[in-house]
Amino acid sequence: MLSVEHVTKRYGDFTALEDISLTFSPGVYGLLAPNGAGKTTLIKMLTTLLFPTQGQILWDGEDILSMGGDYRGLLGYLPQEFGYYPNYTPRQFLRYAAALQCIPRQEADRRIASLLEMVGLSDSMDTKLKKFSGGMLQRVGIAVAMLNDPKLLILDEPTAGLDPRERVRFRNLIHGFSKDRIVILSTHIVSDIETIASQIVLLRNHRLFCCESPAAICGRFLGKVFEVPAGTDLTAGQHLLSEAQGDGGTVLRILSDAPPQNAAPVTPGLEDAFLAIYREEGQL
Numbered sequence: 001m002l003s004v005e006h007v008t009k010r011y012g013d014f015t016a017l018e019d020i021s022l023t024f025s026p027g028v029y030g031l032l033a034p035n036g037a038g039k040t041t042l043i044k045m046l047t048t049l050l051f052p053t054q055g056q057i058l059w060d061g062e063d064i065l066s067m068g069g070d071y072r073g074l075l076g077y078l079p080q081e082f083g084y085y086p087n088y089t090p091r092q093f094l095r096y097a098a099a100l101q102c103i104p105r106q107e108a109d110r111r112i113a114s115l116l117e118m119v120g121l122s123d124s125m126d127t128k129l130k131k132f133s134g135g136m137l138q139r140v141g142i143a144v145a146m147l148n149d150p151k152l153l154i155l156d157e158p159t160a161g162l163d164p165r166e167r168v169r170f171r172n173l174i175h176g177f178s179k180d181r182i183v184i185l186s187t188h189i190v191s192d193i194e195t196i197a198s199q200i201v202l203l204r205n206h207r208l209f210c211c212e213s214p215a216a217i218c219g220r221f222l223g224k225v226f227e228v229p230a231g232t233d234l235t236a237g238q239h240l241l242s243e244a245q246g247d248g249g250t251v252l253r254i255l256s257d258a259p260p261q262n263a264a265p266v267t268p269g270l271e272d273a274f275l276a277i278y279r280e281e282g283q284l
Contacts, residue, residue, distance in 0.1 A: 001023065001024065001025050001059075001060055002023070002024040002046070002057070002058070002059055002152060003022070003023050003057070003058040003059075004020055004021055004022040004023075004042075004046075004057050005021055005055050005056050005057070005058065006019055006020070006021055006054065006055040007019070007020045007042075007045065007052045007054065007055035007056070007057060008020070008052065008053050008054040008055055009038075009041050009045065009050065009053050010053045015206055016038050016041040016206060017038045017041050017042060017045075017203075017206050017207075018206050018207050019055075019207065019208075020042065020055070020203075020207070020208050021055075021208065022201065022208065022211055024152075024182045024184065025182065026178070026179070026180055026181055026182055027178055027182065027183070027198045027199065028174060028175065028178045028185060028193070028196050028197045028198055029182070029183065029184045029185070029197060029198070029200075029201055029211075030185050030187065030192075030193030030196075030197035030199070030200045030201065031043070031184060031185065031186040031187070031201045031203075032187060032188065032201065032202055032274065033188065033202060033203040033204070033278075034188060034278055035188060037203045037204065037205075037206065038203050038206050039156075039186045039188075039203065040080075040156060040186070042186075042203070043154060043156050043184070043186050045057060046152075046154055047075060047077050047154055048064060048065065048071065048072065051065065059071055059074065059152075073148060074151045074152055075150050075151075075152050075154065076145035076146055076147070076148060076150030076152070076153040077145055077153075077154045077155075077156075078138075078141045078142060078144070078145040078153075078154070078155045078158055079156050080156045080157040080158075080160060082141045084129050084137065084140065085129065086128065086129050086130035087128055087129075087130065088128065088129055089125060089126045089127060089128055089129065090116060090124065090125045090126075090127070090129065090140050090143070091126060093129060093140065093144070094108075094112045094115070094116070094140075094143060094147065095108060095109075097144045097147055098111070098112065098147055101147060101148055103147065103148070108147075111147060111149075112125075112143075112147075115143040115146055115147070116143060118146075118173070118176075119139040119142055119143050120169070121136065121139055121140065121143070124136065133166075134161050134166070135162045135163065135165075135166030135169070135170070138158060138159070138166070138170060139169075139170075139173070141158075142155075142158075142170075142173060146177065150181060151181050151182065152182045153177060153181055153182070153183045153184070154183075154184045154186075155174070155183070155184070155185045155186065156186045157186060157187055157188075158170060158174075158185065158187070158192075159171075159187065159192050160189075167191075167192065170192075171192060171195065171196050174196060175196045178196075185197065190270050190271045190274050191271070193214075193270075194214055194269070194271075197214065198213060199211055199213060200212060200213070200214055200217055200270070202217070202277065204277065204278065209277065214270050217270065218267075218268045218269060218270055218272070218273050220273060221255065221268040221272060221273055221276055222267075222268060223265065224255055224256060224257060224268070224276075225253060225254070225255055225265070225266050225267075225268040225272050225276075226253070226254050226256060226259045226260075226263035226264060226265055226266060227244075227246065227251045227252065227253055227254075227263065227264045227266050228252050228254060228259070228260055228262055228263045228264075229248070229249070229251060229252070229262065230243070230249065230250035230251060230252055232252060232260055232262065234252075234260075235260075237256060237257060237258055238254050238255075238256040238258070238260065239254060239255045239256065239276075239279060240252055240253075241253045241254060241255055241272055241275045241276060241279070242271070242272075253266065253272060255272075255275075255276050255279070
């Protein structure tokens with residue numbers, strides 16, 4: 001179990017995160033917030049790339065900083081942009097990564113073959129990485145992060161720049177990895193986590209806003225989200241969330257306690273909730 005206990009991170013007079021407390025157990029957690037809200041700062045502290053100004057992070061009750069290499073041996077990490085050698089093949093690059101982790105060659109080769117099959121790259125294991133698409137490179141990155149069979153897998157904006165098909169493939173991979181480990185996926189793309197995360201961590205104003213299931217977060221706005229025809233004049237207390245195409249043309253999704261007469265109630269989705277939560281603070 002991973003515990004974040006009253007963690008604050010300051011840079012001089014700027015507070016990036018303040019008094020964050022969270023507990024993670026096996027499953028998928030979506031870390032969702034607009035850019036600049038502190039997601040990457042939290043990720044870097046969980047991976048020991050940054051240290052808290054106050055508070056502590058514990059793995060099974062032991063401070064991760066005092067655990068040192070023992071903690072990093074439990075950790076798999078895919079940064080938003082990971083470095084690789086373009087002239088290496090996936091097999092070569094994974095062997096290189098395994099050597100850095102002191103994984104014996106025979107064991108590494110077995111693990112590499114299994115992982116490349118798992119991420120759908122068995123047929124491309126001897127193709128140079130410079131020929132790979134962005135989605136294929138991300139799958140290589142996942143394989144690298146999984147080399148040590150981590151108990152904690154952390155992914156920072158893993159689907160940025162991927163096409164819809166690659167994003168679906170990526171989500172399916174993550175879901176499969178989460179059965180016996182903690183997976184923390186940091187993103188600002190709501191659809192990446194709506195269907196696979198059991199808990200969503202929302203940060204607002206550099207503090208923890210909530211850690212709840214997608215259904216619970218959406219439930220906060222039940223009976224408050226409506227669709228109205230495009231061109232409808234909105235009054236005070238009626239807030240535009242987004243535009244969409246309906247059967248009769250463009251419609252507006254709005255947030256309101258007192259909707260217009262021609263408003264049709266709709267079930268709020270996570271994107272509606274996300275837009276509603278951050279609209280309140282002017283963060284979107």
